[in-house]
Amino acid sequence: MKMVIVDDEKGIVDGLNKLIGRYVPECEMIGAAYNGLDGFRLILERQPDIVITDIRMPQADGLEMIRMLKDEACHAKFILLSGYAEFEYARKGMQLGVQFYINKPVEEEELQECVYKVMEVIRSERARQQEVHNLKQQVHNRMVESALRDLLDAGSDNKVLVDELLRVVRIPLEDTRYVCAMLEFESSLGALKGPGLERLFLRIGQTLEQFQGVYRIRYSGSQVAVMVTHDQAIEYGELIRSIHDLKEMIYQETKLSMAVGIGTVQERAERISLSFEEARHALSYKVIKGEDAVIPYSEIINLKGRRLPVSEEIISKLEACMDNMDEKGCVNLIREIFGIIEKEESMSPADLQLQCLSILLSSMRKMSVQQFQQHDIIGRHILSLESISRFRTLEQLEEWMIQVIQGILSFKQEHQLPRKKDIIAEIKEYVREHYSEPISLADLSARFFINPYYLSQLFKQKTGETYLNYLAQTRINKAKELLIRTDLKVYEICQRVGYSDAQHFARLFEKLTGCRPSEYRKNPLRE
Structure with missing residues (x-):
């Protein structure tokens, strides 16, 4: 802790300096002044934690000095040196927020006890301030992370x-x-x-x-x-x-x-x-x-950009068979695909590798990351596929592909992943029920067992808008209802519809509706 002493008697300043050094070694003396104006300047410059000051001093007394420092938002804690006959000064000091006094003449034990009390108050205040700062930082970090996630999606x-x-x-x-x-x-x-x-x-x-x-x-x-x-x-x-x-x-x-x-x-x-x-x-x-x-x-x-012998139509059929859990149809299509590949005489190993990749991705692209990681066949086989040269014949590669497709179908059946008749409708219903929660594209991917990249494309294809735009519009529509039907404050509505930053909510509301929330509440028909 840093300390400054202000007193017009040099003997008292020197004496306090020695006592503090002997009995309160945790405090560091960083300066002394001998009148209120010099003390005011010194304290603003050095920014001490604790100030011990006399009341009666030339140019500006201790109380006037404290008043000027408060006007400058000084956060130091003050200890007033007062005599028993100076009660009126002490009362004015309390009005300025001074809580600590030492009677003259100064006794070692009283000085030590008083300074330690001040230090404990400072530590407690700093701990509370740090706690508040950490809480604000956590809220800010969550808000920034949520905004970044939304930005990417x-x-x-x-x-x-x-x-x-x-x-x-x-x-x-x-x-x-x-x-x-x-x-x-x-x-x-x-x-x-x-x-x-x-x-x-x-x-x-x-x-x-x-x-x-x-x-x-x-x-x-x-x-x-x-x-x-x-x-x-x-x-x-x-x-x-x-x-x-x-x-x-x-x-x-x-x-x-x-x-x-x-x-x-x-x-x-x-x-x-x-x-x-x-x-x-x-x-x-x-x-x-x-x-x-x-x-x-x-x-x-x-x-x-390379030419591939297998059409997108056949790949789409394979995807449909995967969706319908049609193992026989999948096997027949794999054999049809390899029949086409076999007739392509000019196909290089790299082209063959790419074609196999297209087949694998079409069968897996709807799977979530969680499924992909726990899928034993994919984990042990596909992720170890470094080149097509590991297979001696095209027939061996064909049979391996069939095994992988069958493994994926078995995995879906084992984990009871149902066929989704209209997964986008289910997702929209989920958003309407949980709009107040932080639901990102990645969260939906994990909940509905669907790859986020595929989900993003499918949502846009089915609805004509991005998922994030749909979520924002859903939240703003609910906010409009709350503005009309309730007396909730704007910041309360902001939290109820899933936003943590009232300013961000107000700006987004204005951009999507043309007016600020408070204006909409006064005139909801202006849109």
Whole structure:
């Protein structure tokens, strides 16, 4: 604790200095003054924790000095030196918030007891302030994480919503480039909770520190989403090299392997979610690239550009058979596909590998991450598929593919995963019932056993809008009802419809309705 003494008698200042040094060694004397004005200047400059001051002093007495310091928002605690005949001064001191007094002449025990009481009050106040600060920081972190998650899932046609989310996260809109990556670890990140996850996030930030902004959130049990922003062109090759360095560093420190999908660089904020979708799609190619591969989306574009002998129509039929749990139909289609492949004389091993990947992804793309990780056949076989050369004949590869498809169907049946007649309708109903809860695309993926990338595409295809836009509109519609039918305050309505930040809620409400919540309550027919 730092202390300043203010008294017009030098003998008293020197005496108090010695007593404090002897009986309260926890306090450090950082200065002394001999009148109220000098004391005022010294205290503002040095910012002590405790001030011992006399009352009667030239130029400005102790009470006037305290009054001036309070006006300057000084947070020091004051101990007044007072005589028994100075009760009126003590009363005025209490009006200024002074709680501690030492009678003259000063006794060692009284001084020690008083200073220790002041120190305990300061420690208690600091502990409460730290607790409040930590609570505010936790709320802020949750709000930022939620906004980042929504930003990644927003969709490219949600400019109004994206702008508002960027404001919450404080990411610049103008003259900025954006790129996303998805990190997926070999197992759940349960071992990296708390400090472990913080260290992982720290390593990500350190490895990518050459970029202006690095944002990361835990997207699902084993996945971490990363967004990089920069006010200049992002050199894609440099980003890929940094990701490789990150992968090696994390493995050395935690022995955790990870695969990474990297989206393309975007120059418009509303296309952030597109880069994220690309990252997730690139990550799905780990089935042939390996479970510790770094996969830029640019590589997938090149693969997708090649000519494939099997039509999308046949692949769609295979997906339908998988949905309907039609094992016989699936086997027949696999044999039909390999019959077509066999007739393609010019097909290279790489083309064959890509074709097999298309078949596998079509059968798995609706599965959630949780299913994918616990699926024994996929875990033991697909993730170990490094090249087609491990199979000596096309027939061997064909039989292996049939076994995998049969394994996936058995897995679905064993875990009683029902066929969804209209999964989007079920999801919309769930959102209408749970709109007040934090329900992200990843949460829905885990609940409804469906891959988040596929869910995002399917929701847009079935409804014409992104999931996040639907959620926001549902919440705002409910807020409108509450504004009309209840006397709840705006911040209470904000919390009831699933938002933690009243300012964010008010801005979003205005952008979606054209007026602020308070204005809508006064005139709900103005829309």
